[in-house]
Amino acid sequence: MSDEIAIVGAGIVGLAIAFHLQRDGNRVRLIERGGVAEGASFGNAGAFAFTDILPLASPGILRKAPKWLMDPLGPLAIPPACLPNIAPWLLRFWRASLPDRYRHSMEVQGRLMAYAADSMTTMVAEAGLADHVRSNGNLELYESEAELAASMAGWQARERAGIGFEHVRGARLAELQPGLSPRFVAGTFTPGWKSVADPYLFALALFDAVMQRGGAIARGEVVAVEPAGEGVTLRLADGTTLAARQAVIAGGAWSRPLAKRLGDAIPLETERGYNTTLPPGAFDLKRQVTFGGHGFVVTPLSTGIRVGGAVELGGLKLPPNFARSAAMLTKAAAFLPGLRTDGGKQWIGFRPSLPDSLPAIGASRASPRIFYAFGHGHLGLTQSAATGRLVADLATGRTPGIDPSPFRPDRF
Ligand SMILES: Cc1cc2nc3c(=O)[nH]c(=O)nc-3n(C[C@H](O)[C@H](O)[C@H](O)COP(=O)(O)OP(=O)(O)OC[C@H]3O[C@@H](n4cnc5c(N)ncnc54)[C@H](O)[C@@H]3O)c2cc1C
Known part of the structure; x- marks a missing residue:
């Protein structure tokens, strides 16, 4: 079995998760079907909107x-x-x-934002992103x-x-x-x-930091993430498979079908x-x-x-x-x-x-080794580092820095 943790999606959320998993000494592999940070993370408004605690709903x-x-x-x-x-x-x-x-x-948003500000400050300093x-x-x-x-x-x-x-x-x-x-x-x-000077350049700089720390990236579309014995199998559209110890689905707006295959009907739009x-x-x-x-x-x-x-x-x-x-x-x-x-x-x-303006962060129904981290709506850049920290805590079995229960993927 591979000892890597696989992360589906190299948007800002997947990249921040990779960075935080590496901080704990894990080997990570991002799997991305397009270019790095060319989804929602490419052209957003670039705000760390830590003060924006009012839910859209x-x-x-x-x-x-x-x-x-x-x-x-x-x-x-x-x-x-x-x-x-x-x-x-x-x-x-x-x-x-x-x-x-x-x-x-x-x-809940208020607590997550306080954690987001703290986590982002740390990630920016450690990854050398202060100039952004x-x-x-x-x-x-x-x-x-x-x-x-x-x-x-x-x-x-x-x-x-x-x-x-x-x-x-x-x-x-x-x-x-x-x-x-x-x-x-x-x-x-x-x-x-x-704010960041440019959200795409910020994400690319974070990607570079992940690669410098030994991260890997595979190109391709993941069509299924499945439990497999003590690990996880990821099936790609070209028919190849990847083995991993754990997996995180961070495919932004495209995450819903992967969760559905695992038995989780998450109302992501x-x-x-x-x-x-x-x-x-x-x-x-x-x-x-x-x-x-x-x-x-x-x-x-x-x-x-x-x-x-x-x-x-x-x-x-x-x-x-x-x-x-x-x-x-x-x-x-x-x-x-x-x-x-x-x-x-x-x-x-x-x-x-997601309809309650909060992300889905937590384990899937099918396996404690497969996690979700998507649904950040208007605030994915702002909450990326906090999400990375929470996922790293959950993946290593540590008590998270904030109560993760409001973000449970099965709350709907
Ligand atoms: C106009 C606009 C302005 C915004 N302004 C802000 C802002 O100022 N501040 C803020 O915090 N947020 C803002 N946002 C929101 C923010 O952009 C998103 O919440 C954030 O980018 C989501 O990041 P992500 O990594 O989850 O998704 P994405 O950046 O979309 O990344 C998901 C990645 O997963 C890949 N992927 C998906 N499925 C698969 C698969 N099956 N196999 C392989 N790869 C896959 C995709 O190709 C993509 O690269 C804004 C959004 C918009 C549209």
């Missing part, structure tokens, strides 16, 4: 959803052909947003005092969780981000929010997101800026200015609708007068999302 989203759905290119879309498939997930999402469950998810990280915070913007007032319950919840922030107006707002449209009358600055990356210098952006009422952010990267977000519950197969990228860019040009919108590259990414 919330009473607030349910209030906003009808208005958002009216706009075909707005922040939330459900292509009609996809409605029957997504309906069970939506029902679970609605249940997760009921007050008791919402409060529970927020508490920027500590310039996030500025959320409001078009009216009423919009700010409507967000207050969320800020109070963050205050209770010990998260620092500052509501700003006038000169302070202009100092944090000069050149904003006057339609924005107020903002909230969260200094504890960090994808929230498709879109963006446009403009050339560097398209705007003098001081930090990531969030237009919460419009469901998108603008991020300064070393590789350009990225404008994007939105949620399209459109499954894995529907062709991309890049009119969504264009719609957000048009709005961004109005919100940041002078933004140069030419020369951009459009992108679609598949967020791996």
Whole structure:
């Protein structure tokens, strides 16, 4: 039997798991059917959103959803052909947003985020990634005092969780981000929010660190992960097999069929997101800026200015609708007068999302040697190091640093 631990998927989550398993002295092999970090981890907004503890499944989203759905290119879309498939997930999402469950998810998310910040700091230092990280915070913007007032319950919840922030107006707002449209009358600055210079380059640097520590990678599509005696067998689409001591399924939005073959029906869907990356210098952006009422952010990267977000519950197969990228860019040009919108590259990414806004991290039903680590939705980059640490604890039988039970894959 091989003494390796196999990790299906070389996105940011699989890479962070590999790094943490190596810290414990394990040999690891990533198995990736495409390029390293070319899934959702390639083109996301690059935020370590440690202060973002409010679950998406919330009473607030349910209030906003009808208005958002009216706009075909707005922040939330459900292509009609996809409605029957997504309906069970939506029902679970609605249940997760009921007050008791919402409060529970927020508490759990708060603990996971504190662990995520600590784990990321350690991983960044040990893997030599400090040059990729920027500590310039996030500025959320409001078009009216009423919009700010409507967000207050969320800020109070963050205050209770010990998260620092500052509501700003006038000169302070202009100092944090000069050149904003006057339609924005107020903002909230969260200094504890960090960003990476570019999420793809960050993931590649982590991959290099894993390879330097003796990691291996196999190219191919895993079609089944099966218990086999004291170990695990992975079957690839080309007919070959790989043997491992343990396996972790970290295939992002594509993980569901592998779990299903192991007897776990996990309600994983994808929230498709879109963006446009403009050339560097398209705007003098001081930090990531969030237009919460419009469901998108603008991020300064070393590789350009990225404008994007939105949620399209459109499954894995529907062709991309890049009119969504264009719609957000048009709005961004109005919100940041002078933004140069030419020369951009459009992108679609598949967020791996569970209905209660929490990831699935834990052992499969079929074998204590096969683990799941997927479903991080909007927060996979932020929570990657924490997930790696938790998986390493579970794989070695150590008591994890935080209670893993809220992330149990069989909780649904
Ligand atoms: C527009 C947008 C903005 C975002 N912004 C942020 C942000 O600012 N901060 C943040 O924290 N998160 C953000 N996210 C979310 C984040 O990108 C994801 O949560 C994260 O990248 C998920 O990482 P992953 O490794 O699980 O999945 P992925 O990066 O998708 O990686 C999964 C990998 O597994 C491989 N794979 C799948 N199945 C198989 C198989 N059977 N065999 C072999 N290989 C397989 C795939 O090819 C892929 O490379 C954003 C997402 C989008 C779409």
